[in-house]
Amino acid sequence: MKTYIVGNWKLNFTVGEASIYLHKLLKAIPNYRDTEVVVAPSLIALQPLSLQVDRHKMKLAAQNGFYRDYGAFTGEVSFSQLRGIVDYAIVGHSERRYILREDDKMIAKKVAAAIRNKIKPILCIGETEGERAFGETKDVIRDQLLGGLSEIGDDMVDKVIIAYEPVWAISSGKEAKLAAPDEISEVVKLIRKVLTDTYGKKVAENVPVLFGGSVNPSNAGAYLTVPGVNGLLVGGASLILSEFTDIIETAKRVRA
Ligand code: 13P
Secondary structure: OOEEEEEEOOOOOOHHHHHHHHHHHHHHOOOOOOEEEEEEOOHHHHHHHHHHOOOOOEEEEEOOOEOOOOOOOOOOOEHHHHEOOEOEEEEOOHHHHHOOOOOHHHHHHHHHHHHHOOOEEEEEEOOOHHHHHOOOHHHHHHHHHHHHOOOOOHHHHHHOEEEEOOHHHOOOOOOOOOOOHHHHHHHHHHHHHHHHHHHOHHHHHHOOEEEEOOOOOOOHHHHHOOOOOOEEEEOHHHHOHHHHHHHHHHHHHHHO
16 A cells, blocks of 8 residues: 655645745655655645646645535535546545534535545544543544445445544644554554444455644654554645655655
């Protein structure tokens, strides 16, 4: 399986800044065969960047998309409109769950819409600090995982990437803490167990599981060596070219 390094730019960079960053990133990285580098710029930058990107080197992801293909949905952009522009889409990020009130039902429809439009969804799941403190991590992970996959057929599950992002470890969180490799390992094992029990071993083995939450060049190596982790979803550090390229090089080194 490839190693995925995905940069989530969130609400940062103008279109011009995004284009300059992409230009520098393309110059800075060689063509890594086993490492899939992906960046998720703002929606408005996706179309111009899709003309600029070298898809042999890296791919683009949307940070969101709407679950209906067309119709009276003011302000939304559908996965059918994103088709051909992006290869991936982040779905169910905690900032959309908690700030924009997306629930598992809506997220499940988005996962299905992305797949229907040949876009690989990166389904984000993760518990809050309070849920962890109350011992609810297992239930939350199980509910968000199976809830998010509930609108697609069992034969489509291995078209999805899962990103485990504990909300308490995301650096924009008020008091973000670093997740310990042991804590990540435990949840990644649980994700694979739920996938195995529900969809079978073969499917579970083929679903990449990424980790995200305050990933930076100094912890990327440790996170990438957590058993069962197939890549990283990087927020803040992906906005700084030298840090992001450092993380990409770490992925290459860890694999070698
Ligand atoms: P940080 O890397 O800034 O903690 O963000 C993580 C994240 O939310 C990526 O989707």
